[in-house]
Amino acid sequence: MYTRDKTRPVKIGKVTIGAGNPVLVQSMTQTKTADVRSTVGQILDLEKIDCEIIRVAVPDMESAKAIGKIKKQINIPLVADIHFQYLLALEVIKQGIDKVRINPGNIGSIDNVKAVVKVCKEKNVPIRIGVNMGSLEKDLWAKYGKFGIARVMVESATRHIKILEDLKFENIVVSLKGSDNVVTRQAYLSFAKRFDYPLHVGITESGPSIAGAVKSAVGIGSILAEGIGDTIRVSVSDSPQSQVKIAWNILKSLKLRQKGVEIISCPTCGRTEIDLISLAKKVEKILSKINAPIQVAVMGCVVNGPGEASFADIGICGGKKQGAIFKKGKLLRTIPEKEIFPVFIEEVKKVLVEKGYTESAEKIKIPQTG
Numbered sequence: 279m280y281t282r283d284k285t286r287p288v289k290i291g292k293v294t295i296g297a298g299n300p301v302l303v304q305s306m307t308q309t310k311t312a313d314v315r316s317t318v319g320q321i322l323d324l325e326k327i328d329c330e331i332i333r334v335a336v337p338d339m340e341s342a343k344a345i346g347k348i349k350k351q352i353n354i355p356l357v358a359d360i361h362f363q364y365l366l367a368l369e370v371i372k373q374g375i376d377k378v379r380i381n382p383g384n385i386g387s388i389d390n391v392k393a394v395v396k397v398c399k400e401k402n403v404p405i406r407i408g409v410n411m412g413s414l415e416k417d418l419w420a421k422y423g424k425f426g427i428a429r430v431m432v433e434s435a436t437r438h439i440k441i442l443e444d445l446k447f448e449n450i451v452v453s454l455k456g457s458d459n460v461v462t463r464q465a466y467l468s469f470a471k472r473f474d475y476p477l478h479v480g481i482t483e484s485g486p487s488i489a490g491a492v493k494s495a496v497g498i499g500s501i502l503a504e505g506i507g508d509t510i511r512v513s514v515s516d517s518p519q520s521q522v523k524i525a526w527n528i529l530k531s532l533k534l535r536q537k538g539v540e541i542i543s544c545p546t547c548g549r550t551e552i553d554l555i556s557l558a559k560k561v562e563k564i565l566s567k568i569n570a571p572i573q574v575a576v577m578g579c580v581v582n583g584p585g586e587a588s589f590a591d592i593g594i595c596g597g598k599k600q601g602a603i604f605k606k607g608k609l610l611r612t613i614p615e616k617e618i619f620p621v622f623i624e625e626v627k628k629v630l631v632e633k634g635y636t637e638s639a640e641k642i643k644i645p646q647t648g
């Protein structure tokens with residue numbers, strides 16, 4: 279039985295997942311892995327926005343042999359994604375990979391599995407069994423299909439797990455990804471009743487931009503909200519940077535992780551007296567690189583703003599040709615509309631200093647307008 283606090287701990291390079299450790303944000307590169315320079319560049323860019331584990335596709339030996347060079351130049355754990363070819367697994371482990379995503383039932387004879395398990399044991403490299411709704415075994419469909427896709431997914435994972443457990447290998451992470459939120463959630467919930475291995479959670483092929491972000495947030499969020507999941511990956515058709523940002527926002531919205539400033543802003547309505555949408559965007563942009571866990575509110579009116587954002591550390595709400603600054607719901611002062619942005623940001627800086635984030639406050643430079 280899975281509970282996030284009590285899953286088995288699994289070490290992936292220098293991080294440990296499971297056993298109540300924080301849920302980590304994972305992504306996957308879009309470069310050709312054999313192109314070491316581009317791959318390292320993309321990973322270093324992702325590190326800057328707090329991607330915590332990175333996976334690369336390893337479709338051939340050239341990619342497998344590139345792993346060692348990539349590893350030397352990055353700082354986060356590196357995972358190899360391998361399908362069918364056990365020799366690639368052996369090579370990436372030799373090259374120092376931190377985790378291998380490979381399904382033991384798909385790599386040919388048991389001798390192939392034994393060879394991979396042997397080196398994984400020697401190097402303490404975990405294996406992620408990655409079940410995907412789109413590629414389930416035909417015989418499992420025939421036997422369990424009448425119980426629904428989720429059941430077939432769990433049976434598939436069970437089969438792969440058994441192969442490894444029979445070889446006394448339990449350094450396992452599992453994922454049960456699908457492109458359907460309801461089915462995927464069912465699969466994770468029913469798997470969690472049977473096993474206590476850490477779980478990597480994701481919704482596959484979730485779509486482009488807004489549609490993909492919403493689908494991922496609902497799908498991944500609904501699984502995390504059940505207390506399930508140790509790493510997450512957002513699979514939207516967008517840059518890995520977008521994927522990481524969405525993943526962090528999912529974790530922040532469930533209060534599972536804290537990172538940076540949380541902006542609270544209203545959707546605006548007929549009571550709005552200022553250009554709130556552009557003000558909120560400007561505030562978000564200027565505070566985006568600040569890694570201090572404060573809440574900043576940008577609200578459209580004084581009637582509801584301070585009350586609805588009363589928990590915010592500092593906030594601004596619009597009035598007729600002016601703005602009012604409030605702290606924890608209490609109005610402090612009003613300022614003319616033209617001065618709202620710079621004055622408000624100065625107030626945010628004061629809050630950062632009060633809370634001990636002086637370095638963060640010093641980083642904020644208000645652009646001079648002509």
Ligand code: SF4
Binds near residue numbers: 583
């Ligand atoms: S805070 Fe005021 S302006 Fe914003 S949505 Fe609520 S009522 Fe409308």
